[in-house]
Amino acid sequence: MAEEEQKLADEVVEKEEEEDDGGPTHNPETGAKYFRMSEVATHNIINSLWIVIDNKVYDITNFTLEHPGGEEILFEQGGQDASVPFEDVGHSSDAREMMRQYFIGEVHPKDHKAKEAKGWGRGSSSGSGGDASSQRGWFSQILFGMGLSLVGIAMYKAIF
Ligand code: HEM
Numbered sequence: 001m002a003e004e005e006q007k008l009a010d011e012v013v014e015k016e017e018e019e020d021d022g023g024p025t026h027n028p029e030t031g032a033k034y035f036r037m038s039e040v041a042t043h044n045i046i047n048s049l050w051i052v053i054d055n056k057v058y059d060i061t062n063f064t065l066e067h068p069g070g071e072e073i074l075f076e077q078g079g080q081d082a083s084v085p086f087e088d089v090g091h092s093s094d095a096r097e098m099m100r101q102y103f104i105g106e107v108h109p110k111d112h113k114a115k116e117a118k119g120w121g122r123g124s125s126s127g128s129g130g131d132a133s134s135q136r137g138w139f140s141q142i143l144f145g146m147g148l149s150l151v152g153i154a155m156y157k158a159i160f
Helices: 002-020 072-077 083-089 093-102 128-159
Strands: 048-053 056-059 103-107
Touching: 048 072, 048 083, 056 093, 072 083, 093 103
Parallel strands: none
Antiparallel strands: 048 056, 056 103
16 A cells, blocks of 8 residues: 555655656656757767767667767767668668667657658648749750650651
């Protein structure tokens, strides 16, 4: 009975803590701790190196020497979101499995990047910049094709 009361009291304390700084401190679904990007940004030194990939926070302080891609590149990315460079390298599934051991929490939802900022694929995001440039891409391709056809016709006429 006393244990139950203690549990209840603990829950109340947890709730109060959450309400204190105006947001949840943990992901209610996964139980993972939330970190603000401002905190992540302070861990960009050799003795404490964190990176964010896909809104997940990794403490890679003890991984830098082991990293097959070298430690320098990790120091460059320290304290920030490295999702795009991480994906650009095309890391293997082994690498993704390996990084799980360095997982320490998730980025607070308030600091999640907008989908378009990830830059993979076109997606259905509202960013009109990507759409406009892809439209320009199509237009210039059509123009290029028409130009080539005209040159082809002109050459054909000149020869025959
Ligand atoms: C916890 C995070 C990371 C882990 C566990 C990890 C692991 C690995 C592993 C296992 C490889 C060997 C190739 C492979 O299996 O894919 C690799 C290569 C590499 N990684 Fe990472 N990596 C991490 C983060 C990063 C980040 C943030 C960058 C920044 C750009 C990066 C850049 C590279 C590069 C440039 C290579 C060499 C690729 C090559 O030689 O072809 N890695 N990494």
